[in-house]
Amino acid sequence: MRDYLEFEKPLREIEEKIEKLAAAGSPKHSVQEELRKLKTRLAQEEVELYSKITPWQRTQLARHAQRPSVLDYVNSFCRDFQELHGDRAFADDRAIVGGFARFNDQSIMIIGHQKGRTLKERMERNFGMPNPEGYRKALRLMRLAEKFRRPIITFIDTPGAYPGIGAEERGQAEAIARNLFVMSRLAVPIISVVIGEGGSGGALALGVADRVLMLEHSIYSVISPEGCAAILWDDPAKVPDAAATLKMTAEDLYKLGVIDEVIPEPAGGAHRDPDTAAKRIAKSFTTHLSHLMDLTPEQLLATRDEKYRKMGVVLELTVQKI
Amino acid sequence: MAWFKKQKGNGPPTSPRSKSVEGMWLKCNHCREIVYRKEVDRNNKVCPKCEYHFPISVSERIALLTDLGTFKEWDANVEPSDPLEFTDSRSYRDRLKSQQEKTGRKDALVIGEGTINGRRAVLAVFDFGFMGGSMGSVVGEKFCRAAEKAKAGNLPLVLVTTSGGARMQEGILSLMQMARTSAAAAKLGEARVPFVCILADPTFGGVTASIAMLGDVIIAEPKALIGFAGPRVIEQTIKQQLPDEFQRAEFLRDHGMVDMIVERKHLKESLSTLLSHLS
Numbered sequence: 001m002r003d004y005l006e007f008e009k010p011l012r013e014i015e016e017k018i019e020k021l022a023a024a025g026s027p028k029h030s031v032q033e034e035l036r037k038l039k040t041r042l043a044q045e046e047v048e049l050y051s052k053i054t055p056w057q058r059t060q061l062a063r064h065a066q067r068p069s070v071l072d073y074v075n076s077f078c079r080d081f082q083e084l085h086g087d088r089a090f091a092d093d094r095a096i097v098g099g100f101a102r103f104n105d106q107s108i109m110i111i112g113h114q115k116g117r118t119l120k121e122r123m124e125r126n127f128g129m130p131n132p133e134g135y136r137k138a139l140r141l142m143r144l145a146e147k148f149r150r151p152i153i154t155f156i157d158t159p160g161a162y163p164g165i166g167a168e169e170r171g172q173a174e175a176i177a178r179n180l181f182v183m184s185r186l187a188v189p190i191i192s193v194v195i196g197e198g199g200s201g202g203a204l205a206l207g208v209a210d211r212v213l214m215l216e217h218s219i220y221s222v223i224s225p226e227g228c229a230a231i232l233w234d235d236p237a238k239v240p241d242a243a244a245t246l247k248m249t250a251e252d253l254y255k256l257g258v259i260d261e262v263i264p265e266p267a268g269g270a271h272r273d274p275d276t277a278a279k280r281i282a283k284s285f286t287t288h289l290s291h292l293m294d295l296t297p298e299q300l301l302a303t304r305d306e307k308y309r310k311m312g313v314v315l316e317l318t319v320q321k322i
Numbered sequence: 323m324a325w326f327k328k329q330k331g332n333g334p335p336t337s338p339r340s341k342s343v344e345g346m347w348l349k350c351n352h353c354r355e356i357v358y359r360k361e362v363d364r365n366n367k368v369c370p371k372c373e374y375h376f377p378i379s380v381s382e383r384i385a386l387l388t389d390l391g392t393f394k395e396w397d398a399n400v401e402p403s404d405p406l407e408f409t410d411s412r413s414y415r416d417r418l419k420s421q422q423e424k425t426g427r428k429d430a431l432v433i434g435e436g437t438i439n440g441r442r443a444v445l446a447v448f449d450f451g452f453m454g455g456s457m458g459s460v461v462g463e464k465f466c467r468a469a470e471k472a473k474a475g476n477l478p479l480v481l482v483t484t485s486g487g488a489r490m491q492e493g494i495l496s497l498m499q500m501a502r503t504s505a506a507a508a509k510l511g512e513a514r515v516p517f518v519c520i521l522a523d524p525t526f527g528g529v530t531a532s533i534a535m536l537g538d539v540i541i542a543e544p545k546a547l548i549g550f551a552g553p554r555v556i557e558q559t560i561k562q563q564l565p566d567e568f569q570r571a572e573f574l575r576d577h578g579m580v581d582m583i584v585e586r587k588h589l590k591e592s593l594s595t596l597l598s599h600l601s
Contacts, residue, residue: 161531163551163559168569169577173530173550177504181536184505185512200488200497201531201550208501222488222497222528232410232490246493247406256405258494308505309466311498312459315401 003066003271007057011049011268014042046267053217056240058249059225061217062196063159066271068278070097070112070155070195076278078103078110084144086137090170093134095126095158096206098141100150104286109145111138111206112155115196128197129162132175135205139179142186151189151289154206159224161202176205183208184308187301189292191285193263194218194250195270210304211288212258214250215277216265220258221248258311260288350374351523352545366586368544375543375586377523380432380449383482387445387590388436395434397467402429402460406493414491417453425452429460430485433468435477439594441601444472447482448529455485457529458492462499465533469506469517478516478597483534487527500532507536516600518593521548521571521580535579539596541589542571542580 004012018038021031053061061067074081078101085092098111115128138154145152161172183190192209198220214220225243229236247253250262263280266273292300348359352374362369366386367376378386384393408414422428430452435444446468448455465481472479488496510517519537521530523546531550534540542548549569557564567573574580584592 161550163556165556165560165562165564165568168549168551168556169573171535171577171579174535174579176531176550177500177533177535180501180504180532181508181511184501185508201500201528204497204500205531208505220494222493223490228490242410245406245408245410246490248494253494256494258498305505305509308498308502311502312462312495313403313405313492314459314463315403316397317399317401 003064005057005060005064007053007060008049008268010045011042014038014045018042043267050267054240054244055219055246055249055252056225056243058217059197059219059243061269062219064196064269064271065117067157067196068270068274069114069117069157070110071114072274073155073195073278073281074101074110076275077282078108081110084141087133087140089136090133091131093126093131093137094124095128095130095162096134096138098138103153103282104289106289107148107150109141109150109152110155111141111152112195113158113203113206115157126162128158129160130158130202130205131162131164131167132170132172135161135175135179138206139175139182142179142183142190146186146188149188151191151292152186152209153285154190154192154209156192156194156198156203156207156220157196157218158199158202159197160199161205176201179205180208184304185301187297189289189295189300190304191288191292193281193284194220194259195281198248199224208308210292210300210307211260213261213263213281213284213288214253214259215263215270215281216250217269218250219243219248220250220253221246348376351376368586372545373585374545375523377450377484378586379451380427380447383447383522384432384434384436384445386586387480387482387593388438388443389440393434393436393445395432396471397433397464398428400428400460400464402458402492404491405459405495406491408491408493417491421452425449427452429458429464430455431457431461431464433464435471438480438590438597441594441597442475442477443597444468444475444477444479445482446479448484450484450486450524453489455483455529456487456489456496457485457499457503457532458489458496459499461489462502465503466506469503469510472517473510473513473515476513476515476601478518478601479510480518480520480593480597481533481537482520482522483525483529484522485525485527485529485534487529497528500528503533504536507533511538516597518596518600520589520593521546523547526550526552538600539582540580541592541596542574542583543589544571544583544585546571548574548580 081101083099116122116125190209193213228242229238266276270277350369353372
């Protein structure tokens with residue numbers, strides 16, 4: 001049985017019935033007929049449920065414990081992954097993983113947040129919340145990729161950069177700022193994909209790219225809906241409202257012009273069918289990489305520069321001189 | 323109609339005298355001592371007891387750093403819009419309107435050009451009074467323009483920060499300003515144009531995690547609170563009390579995060595000397 005979220009309860013009930021009937025294994029025609037009906041109903045309910053999914057429900061999907069991670073995807077569509085460790089200054093932050101891998105016969109650099117699945121693994125990986133050394137490891141690997149002219153693909157999935165004493169002492173802000181600064185001018189193609197939670201500056205620190213993609217049920221926001229509800233409403237019951245108001249779904253970001261593509265997920269989310277999700281991501285990478293690899297470094301930088309220079313909405317009254 | 327309608331506020335009417343007496347004294351944000359306001363004002367808004375540097379306004383900051391009458395503001399008419407149609411207890415549009423009325427400014431960053439001891443420089447100064455100096459699209463846009471003009475004219479860029487971070491009401495677009503402004507700083511760096519940051523109290527969140535930490539040289543004002551995560555968030559996360567003087571300028575200097583701490587009375591001279599080394 002899979003892990004159900006609260007709002008997926010109607011599906012759970014149907015699936016339980018199906019499992020019971022199937023377990024009984026009766027060859028009777030009426031039972032088989034009933035099973036067939038239930039399966040149709042399940043599919044219909046699923047389509048219905050996910051067609052009117054709210055931003056807060058999406059947030060829960062984006063944070064789903066079973067959601068595939070960067071390492072799952074790399075193992076599914078890359079070969080020869082060589083994980084590289086450490087920032088050469090302080091430590092190896094396990095909330096970020098990175099290394100060379102082969103994708104479609106092309107050697108690339110993969111970097112991503114890794115939350116971990118079991119409680120033990122989650123603790124080891126600090127729930128995907130990097131410390132400065134994580135960002136500095138990522139930066140070191142990106143510079144390595146640039147040196148050997150390898151494209152970079154980053155996977156974003158973090159609640160945010162870790163807010164701790166050590167993180168502040170070692171310059172969390174500087175580490176994030178430095179990544180934004182360097183990524184904006186790295187002379188190799190960069191693709192970022194938000195696969196789960198894009199938590200503010202801690203996500204963006206791996207997300208300055210030529211193409212920014214998002215999985216359909218992932219989210220990307222300047223602040224978590226919980227944080228926003230606490231600050232602006234001072235009321236935890238307003239979390240779902242905050243999730244909607246912040247416009248943090250893939251669809252919202254696409255409309256706002258912040259991302260380049262929404263990658264559709266299998267019914268019920270990537271965790272329901274990781275292979276299909278991986279295939280769709282890989283297909284999207286192939287398309288974008290082939291375009292980006294055709295550009296000269298100068299063209300690449302000019303296009304990236306223009307992309308970010310335009311990001312934002314302002315009004316300006318211009319007074320014409322007569 | 324009731325003739326005995328209660329006055330709002332319920333308390334006894336405050337006499338003008340008590341109000342002015344109250345205004346004569348000030349409680350220091352750092353040492354919590356009560357200090358004489360005039361003495362603070364005479365002292366560049368620095369606490370006479372503990373040397374804490376009180377926040378100063380944008381015009382006071384510009385007057386402090388530039389030669390008298392040389393500052394010319396640019397692009398004061400760039401205005402925020404409301405791309406998310408954001409509403410919490412109040413709509414973002416409403417908030418903007420009241421902040422604009424209060425400050426006489428369209429948004430939280432002032433940019434322009436002036437001279438510092440005769441040396442031309444581009445300035446960008448955050449206004450904490452405008453929605454906590456938060457960075458949205460207008461702040462991002464104006465910082466980029468300041469950086470571009472600095473680059474075009476080969477003039478040093480001096481940034482003064484006081485900010486709570488990214489502006490929540492512009493959602494993901496405010497987050498993107500971190501990338502946008504950092505990219506502008508990177509191009510300035512490639513052109514070898516000096517970029518100096520002065521961090522004043524307080525500087526937090528998305529502003530620290532972008533342009534504030536990207537200066538060729540970073541100066542902090544004494545006792546200024548500077549950090550990525552706010553102290554309350556950290557306390558709630560780690561469930562421990564934070565050490566004394568955590569995230570103060572001196573803490574950052576001791577951890578290697580800022581180049582120097584300069585008292586306000588020496589700030590212009592230090593900046594001027596520094597710029598002479600850089601340009």
